[in-house]
Amino acid sequence: MSHGHEDHSSHIKEYWWVFAALMFFTGLTVAVWGWFDFGRPGFSAGDCVVGLLIACVKASLVGLIFMHLREERGLIYKILVFTFYFFAALMFLCLFALSDPIRPVFGVNL
């Protein structure tokens, strides 16, 4: 990134807008906790999906704007593609546990 001085100053407003958006989404996350209920009352898969989606939007904003990923060099994207791939694999790793033949140690659920 080789921006001129004027270029940088023009970004300042954008950074504050992103800040405002992030605040809004944080408020929305808490609202999902407190007021809206997706699916069953209390916590449910619906809340989980909505909560994580909001987190993803926030993360994208931080990544694209604050970390300058929208105007980054190709090499960084290559690093990130690999990271994403392995991260996803790591997340799915625990799914193998579901096919674990070992049954509950205590025999019954409490």
Next chain:
Amino acid sequence: MEIPYEVTPRRDTGLFNSKIGIWLFLASEVMLFGGLFSAYVFLRVGIHEGIDNPWPERVQEPLLGAVNTVVLIASSVFVVLAWVGLKMRKWRTFQIYMSLVIGCALTFLVIKTREYQTKMVEHHGINLKDGSVIECEILSDNAKDPIEKRRAGWPAGFAGLFGHANGYSTLKVRFLAESVTLSLDSASLLFMDYAEKGELWPASTVGDRKIDGKSQWEDWFFPAKRDILAKLSEARSLRRDYVQREVLGKSRKLDQVLLDKDLPAVNVETKVTIKFDKPLKFNVPGSYRTASHTESSLSFVDGTQLAGALAEGGDMIEVLVHGMDLQRLPISQQMSAKAWSLIVDEHQREAAKMAYKEEQDKVVAEIRKHYPEGKFPSVEEEKHQLGSRRVNVLHIHLHDHADGEKHGESQEHAEPKKETGGEEKDPHAVSGGHANNEFILARIPRSEVLYASNHGPWYNTYYAIYFTMTGLHGLHVLGGALVLGYMLVFGKKLYLKNPEHLANRVEVGGLFWHFVDLVWIFLFPIMYLM
């Protein structure tokens, strides 16, 4: 030595070197936190088969977590503005924004510490044998009345930040022992660690021998242990030799050989009883991991057994109740849970039960909507069908309801108010009726307790993963603040020499800082809201 491409980009990559470096580092950091997030999913998915079922959902007040989210996001903006300041060659702007970043980092860490402290000092969970859990604050048992007791609990409570022991510090079984029986082959003298101070290694009698003081105890114990172990070894070797001779030499079957009358037995008496000349006081952590006890005996996990009697009051835990967690009981049994009967004041008990019932009715009505007519689970199914899904709605804070006149005004964290008038207060009066019921006092017999602890990482799986992830994240915040703080304090020299170089450093430090923010963006909903 001049390090190349610190300021200008390399032609092939188009980037200065430290930027590639930080992105590779962040990639490894993603894997580090990814592993922990994966562990979280694993634990949560598997919870239905574990002892911690159901998963404690939404057990934390989200306010502090939300404030910390705001603080970190603000710091992310400040760090990028500090970098812009450098790019525009405005040192003062850089200084202001970077100071704000450090301020945010410190605020975050202070809030986090406060959260940890609350969990480890003020919040305890007493799991009763019938499955109900009393969420409470355990009172120190050295002070006279509950207000003093609560305050007196603090200094001891701080120890909880540094170790496991605090969870049980006021949960000790107090026992007056007349004798101790231990197995010399397996036991040690570690039980003596739990004797009250000043009463260590007392005058005692083992068989006909008198022992008094640590050196005499040890002079007796270690040779006696060696002697027993030698006898055991000899007896076992005789037996082994016999078996080998018969099985290998005479090709007999092992199970037949073991029935032989001639088979040498290992009859070595390893147990020995030590009588204390006068009863010895013990304070033993009342955890099933350490010891179990009856009215007249107290056993340690290595088999050492004290005989005597429970000291007066040693079997009762006094607590200030925060709430009841009855999710492990079927809804139909929740109102008759043991936990209710332990609330000392009858009015408070009834008021709390009424408030709970009110809440429970709402929940049941709500859940019924999700089942077709006639398909509502039976009592047997209910425990699993509903219990595991209904957590915090049933986990009410009694402080909000018990008074009956203070609905909606949370007093959970309210500082207890001391009565004016200077009268010596009866501990029972604190919870005596509606007039002055800041507290709901409960007295819990230890015999009812399955497991009790503060809400440290050892309390359950949720707190284990919560402390692991937020703790690691907190260390990242600290590390990032140190690096950025270094640039703020010592950066001027480099700025004057080559401002672009400092800007690049701040950009790299800033990328790490944004990553720390990103992790928190996911940790917040996962740990506080789900």
